[in-house]
Amino acid sequence: MMLIETDILVIGAGPAGSTAAKHAAEGGARVLLMDKKSEIGAPKRCAEGVSNGGLESLGIEKNPRWITKELDGVRLISPNRTDVWLTSDKIDLPEAGCILERKVFDKYMAMDAARAGAQIKIKTLATGMEKTDDGYLVSAESMGESFQIKAKIVIAADGPESRVARWGGLNTTAKPKDMESAAQFEMAGVEMENNNCIEFYFGSVAPGGYAWIFPKGDDIANVGLGILATKTDKTAYEHLLEFVASNPATENAQPVELNIGGDPVGGMPKKLVTDNLMVIGDAAGQVNPLTGGGIISGMTGGMIAGKVAAEAISEGDLSRKKLKKYEDECQEAIGKSINKYLKVKDYMLTLNDGELDSIAEAFQDIEFEKVSTTELVRKLVKVSPKALLKLGKLF
Template identity: 65%
Template sequence: MLETDVLVIGAGPAGSMAAKHTAMGGAKVLMVDKKSEIGAPKRCAEGVSKDGLKRLEVTPDPRWIASEINKVRLVSPNGTDVLLDEEKVKLSEVGYVLERKVFDKHLAMDAARAGAQIMVKTLATSMKTGKNGITVQLEHMGNPLEIKAKIVIGADGPESRVGRWANLKTGLKPGNMESCAQFEMVGVEMEQFGCIELIFGSVAPGGYAWIFPKGDDMANVGLGVLSNRTEKTAYQHLLEFVDEYPATQNAQPVELNVGGDPVAGLHKELVTDHLLITGDAAGMVNPLDGGGIISGMTGGCIAGEIAAKAIADGDYSKKNLKEYQERCQKEIGDSFKKYLKAKEYLLSLSDDELDSIAKAFNESDFDRISPTDLLKVLVKVSPKAMLKLGKLF
């Protein structure tokens, strides 16, 4: 049996930040990941904001930046587009499209440099909580392994088992989990250089389609759907989209990624005795746009700081760890409540209504755009939005 102060399960961005900040706080930390290669396969469109990286003190590195983004093109069902250009407006929520396979390793290496130990191809299979800590059963390189930790941080993604093993209420209804499918493609004929495209309406029931450029004619092309709003799979919708959308009709896929994206906001329970959950496992995904890298990394930082403090205190109780829940709610969860309301409103719109809103946006003037600012403009241009969202602002 191995022993450690803190065991982090999952080496994505949230897990690596948790491991790094736990180690920086002086605790002994081990991070395990079920994959042979950290960062592969990717399961997102790979977009992050410059402001988010700056807040997290992560210095941009050309090795993991595929392209720099300075425009966002919003496309309604009939093709009406709203172009948001940072030359005209301040775009606070865009920045880079990453190479996640390099970026995730970069964060894991930072954790290692801070003092964390890392074990790959190590799958957690069960967990038992005792009086003095948690014992986790794992398979390491196909062989059984047992690790005892004073605190476990679950960063094992949207299908997290760690939270369930600890009896935290992390289950999601079908209407709160996007089913996503994405191609990395070559031969994409994009409208604008350095521009993300987001396509709304019945092309992706319950979600939207996206094109995230990765340089020249390469891009991540994907979509997310809600299973309770369509009888087709996300993959079937993706095939139809790339066949019909002008930018992708001549493109070819070189990689396929599929997975779930939790869009219900922050889970109500993030802690219990000896345990925290973070990242996608904790619902740290923006309900409106489905992005979760920066928010997950933010949660990971907080988890690491609180875990290290608890180790120093010698108190691993739920009561002592509750500060994590409170900080995450303040720094992540409160804003997600607004975005969840906005998502519910957008789901109520028909294709015709989306077209009308796009037209109204093009007739509006604004000098700053963030998700919150977009919603404020939406309230101005749509009477229906005023009724449903007006109280949020």
């Protein structure tokens, strides 16, 4: 059986995995990036929104090849259709951003990894993994051929419920109450009030989560929702069909693509590394628990992991103690923010449709100034005394 040897093996070529491979290769390590799909980036797994600041923090310059829409704001819609607009003419939007074409963006990130020196194997599935004295021996198959990969460090970037993490003895699987079920159409014929803004719909339209419409230019948009299975007897797809049929923006639109998947919204596990193994991206719960967005946070985790892994290879120290530097830096870079939004998400789950409506209605009379996201949440609570009683120790 053929044996391939490398310093670092990254399993999963999503944005997080490709970013890890790029930075590990730039650090001088021999890197192999593999993905089970024949086309990196397909099918897409999210609503495709990212912040401009997030891209800048990763050193990524925007490219019109993978940007479909620049955004100018957010529209928040309560259950009774009361809406609140947060647009650049009313408020400073530090998280303003754009909508990606993930099928192009993901490939571009993998290409960046290749340009940095990483080797890429597509249509390659990891089928097993065993510990050796100096790393891991990973069994894989591609196009009917079986082979093995010997790696000093394995980086698991294989998504929610990571098999690679489990093979390495790390339990990163999200609990049912922390795993959103998501369903999304890409649709044509969408009639938005302002197609420069993303829209979020809250309440029983998506129990335990929210629904969204993200414009992609012209009359095209990603229309989807995420739910917690513990909050409803219906599937995410059933809720999506109901949302599309009842929403004025989508009732006459037609789907051209359907995506279904899980989204871990319970925060990062405490343990993301062990000897010779690191876990990143969705596999590591590097997702904003409030919005479900994980592209930038996952790539940030990937960047840190790639740098730490290359450093570990250079120093010849592949122990958990050395790799824990990744855990510590991740906690500082994204962990604090994830924990903050986890508290906000838990608070939002306590609000019923009536309370959400009363908050939105009270917001109609507020003159927005340049305030931070946290200050906005504080204002939101103040205008609803009933909601305030539920706030507890959030702040």
